[in-house]
Every structure is written in structure tokens, then in C-alpha cells.
Amino acid sequence: MTRQVFIKELEVLHNDVIKMGSVLELSLNEMIVALQDMDVELAQKIIDRDDEIDLLEQQIEKECINIIAKQQPIASDLRKVTSIMKIITDIERIADHCADISEYLMQIHKQPTMKAPEHLSDMIQVMKKMVVDTIDSFVNQDADKAASVIAQDDIVDNYFTSISKELCDMMQKDIKVIPQCVAYIMIIKYIERMGDHSTNIAEWIQFIVTGKLVLS
């Protein structure tokens, strides 16, 4: 194999990760709309799309293994390929959580109406920014942007704590909304996890760019 073939294969790999990121962004945006509008049809569409992300993960996984086996990359190229193997696991998990949230949305929809927790949409906005910035920092191999993602994780964690308390209060005031509040607790837990997975990806991007591996 020539060096040129290898560079081409790395490009294909890079673009396939970006493609996986685009599908994730689509699910993420639709999940936010579905949750806002309690749109069960859109929720179902997100759940159905999860297979597409799983297939992309498997395809990229195989591409990575093939490149390592056939091209025997070294140094920064090897770092990139092995990091991508990690990154796609986290992308797949974030997409999984879009589907998980969609399923809880369907449960909430079946039960008597209740107002969503006050700061839920704020929490979602911070998490969304983390995911989008993570994908951008992969596209541009931007370690500074990756660092900014990691810095936002505490904000999401704090929202989880405060919204949990808010939900406990809501349950204590009206026991009829307990099942929905439990569903909302699961939803904010998934949002918090999506922040964690973005942080993981950001750490791998820093490793690709700088060669230093710092896992939280």
C-alpha cells in the first residue's frame, strides 16, 4: 500500500466519524423538539433511527481495525485510529440516550398532564452545546474547544442535582405526578450522562491532538 492510499483511508475514516456525528446531531435536535412538544411520533422516529447509528459504529469499528491491521499506523496516526475506536462508543451512547429519553417521553405522555421541571430546557441547552462543540472540535481537531467542553460538564451536573430536588418537591406536593416525575428523573440522568460522554470524547480529541491522555 502506498502512503497515498493510507491518507485516503484516514480521510474516509475521519469523514465517517463526522457523518456519525451529523446523525447524532439530528437525533439530538429532534429529541429536544419532541420533549418540548411532547411529540410521540417524533419520539418514535428517534427510537427507530438508533439502528442507523449502531450500524455506523460497527462500520467505523471495522474500518479502524482494518487500518491498524493493514496499514500498521504509528505515532499520531495510530493515536487517531485508536481514539476513534473509543470516540464512536461515546457517540453511540449519546444517541442511545436520545432514544432512551424518547421512550420516557412516551411514558410521560400517557399520564395526566404536568409541567416539565423549570430548568430542564436550560440543562438541555448546556448539554446540547457540549455535544455540538465536541463534534466541532473533532471536525477541526481543536484541543482548545475540547477543553471548553470539559469545563461545561460541572454545569450539567449541577442542573441534575437541582432539578432532582425540584422533582422531589413536585412529588411531595402532588402524589399523582410521581410516575411522571420518576420518568423526568431518568431523563435528567440521561442528559447528565450525555454530558459525561461528550467529556469523554473531548478527552480523546485532546489525546489525538496533544498526545497526552488524561481520562477523568
Next chain:
Amino acid sequence: MTRQVFIKELEVLHNDVIKMGSVLELSLNEMIVALQDMDVELAQKIIDRDDEIDLLEQQIEKECINIIAKQQPIASDLRKVTSIMKIITDIERIADHCADISEYLMQIHKQPTMKAPEHLSDMIQVMKKMVVDTIDSFVNQDADKAASVIAQDDIVDNYFTSISKELCDMMQKDIKVIPQCVAYIMIIKYIERMGDHSTNIAEWIQFIVTGKLVLS
């Protein structure tokens, strides 16, 4: 490098994963005891041990990257090294969840006494068997045992659903226990995730042994 050096390095890697599995089993067993006895000191010990697992993950991660870079393994050896990179992420997450559960245990302990959900210990036993069997199937590279782990995941998922309902009932009957019940909901969610991570590991073990990658 001779083939002998390579075989030695793969052995070291295999044994380091087993070592990481042993530390996980220790935390898992202690987490179960801590939860049963509401032992906050033991819970703190589990939280403190989490760093040890993180360091093992990073060390094994580096060993894998070094072996791929220097030894350029092919076929089943390459499959094993790349799979181990995935497996250690799941082992680390299961250990994380032992620490997460320990933190919620501390919250429950601070609040007025309530009985643990009826089937919690049954759920834990099934999850524990999944984790232990997963580690055993790695030690013996046993694809059949790995398949048996995957088959148990539905049992853990069903426990999550039934115990969630039980906790909703408990909250509706006595609003004073709402904060503890919320903590228990997080605990059973972590137990369910520990089952999922065991399934992931089992799938990677099947891939190592059979060469067929089937991700759920």
C-alpha cells in the same frame, strides 16, 4: 522484537485485565455488603478505590497502544488487543457505578429509615452473576459463558421495571420517603447499567474468540 517477546507482552496484558477484573469484583462485593448493612465507611472505601481502577484502565490502554504500534499484531492477536481496549472501558464503568451506588447509599443513610425495595437483593444477585461470569469468560476465553451472560440481561432489565413500580407505590403511600426512593431509583438504574456493561464485555469476548462482531 521476537515472537516470544510479543507472546510475553500479550500475557502481561491478559493478566492485567484479569487484575482489573479482580479489583472490580472486590468493589462489587463490598458495594453489596455496604448496601445491605447501610455501611457508610465501607461505601467511602469503595469511592476511594475508584482511582485505582482508573489508573489500571489508563495503564492497560497504554499497553494496548504500545503493542499495536510496536508489534503490529494481525488477525486474532489484533482482535484481542483492540477488544481489550473496549473491555476495559466497560470494566471501568461498572466500577464507577459501584462508587455511584455508594454515594447514593450515603444519601439514603442520612434520611429517616425505610425498608429497601423487596426485590433489590435479587436484582443485585443476577447482576453480580453477570459481572463475575463475564470476568470468568474473559479469563478462560469462553464464548459460551459469554453468551450466557448476554442471556441474563433481560432478567436485570425486568427487575428494573418492577422495582421502579414498587418505588412509585412506596412514594405514593408515604411522601416522607420520596428522597430515599429517588436515591433507590438511581441505584437500580446503575445496577441495570452494570448488566448492560457486562453484556458489552461479553460481546467483545465473543468477538475475540469467534471473530464475529455482534454489538447490541
